[in-house]
Amino acid sequence: MEKEVLIHVRGLQMADAQDEQEPIEMIVPGEYYLRNGSHYLRFEERMEDFDQPTVNYIKVSDKGLEVRKKGLVNVHMVFEHGKKNMTYYTTPFGTIQMGISATGMKIQEENDSLLVNVDYALEMNEEHVADCYLSIHAQSKHAGKFAL
Numbered sequence: 001m002e003k004e005v006l007i008h009v010r011g012l013q014m015a016d017a018q019d020e021q022e023p024i025e026m027i028v029p030g031e032y033y034l035r036n037g038s039h040y041l042r043f044e045e046r047m048e049d050f051d052q053p054t055v056n057y058i059k060v061s062d063k064g065l066e067v068r069k070k071g072l073v074n075v076h077m078v079f080e081h082g083k084k085n086m087t088y089y090t091t092p093f094g095t096i097q098m099g100i101s102a103t104g105m106k107i108q109e110e111n112d113s114l115l116v117n118v119d120y121a122l123e124m125n126e127e128h129v130a131d132c133y134l135s136i137h138a139q140s141k142h143a144g145k146f147a148l
Contacts, residue, residue, distance in 0.1 A: 001034070001112055001113065001138070003031055003033070004029070004140070004142070005031065005140055006028070007028050007041055007043050007138045008025075008139075009135070011132065011134045012132060013129075028045065029043065029141070030138065032138055038059055038060065039061070041136070042058075043055075047073070050072055050092070052071055052072045053071055053072070054072045055069070055070050060107060060114065060136075064105060065079040065102075065136075073089070073090065075088065079134075081105050082102070084100065084123075086099050086100075096124055097125050097126070098123065100121075100122060101123075102119070103119045103121060113139040113143065115138075116134075117134070119131070119132070120132050
């Protein structure tokens with residue numbers, strides 16, 4: 001895969017609410033690297049009403065998925081199948097302790113794309129709050145068709 005990529009991130013928290021929930025979705029330009037058998041993605045995102053960006057670093061390996069955010073939001077989330085990982089999610093509004101337990105993970109590699117799907121249980125302050133999924137699709141910018 002080329003260094004310049006388009007990254008489609010889609011996530012959903014399925015809380016116990018009966019309302020239909022819309023996934024959070026974004027498509028951003030980013031960078032891709034392959035080092036020591038692990039895939040790395042880097043991209044920036046901006047929160048509404050704030051000028052400072054948050055830089056996202058994603059590592060995909062045989063062990064699982066790691067998502068680091070640095071900037072306005074700071075967190076290091078680790079998704080490993082069958083293991084609960086604790087972290088602190090820091091925003092301009094405060095810090096929350098989170099627990100992440102990956103219940104399913106699928107990684108699909110092709111010449112010009114990388115697709116990662118993760119199902120996980122989310123805890124906040126040691127209480128289960130939602131079952132969630134995260135989908136990350138990176139594709140070379142010049143690959144032609146960018147499929148969502």
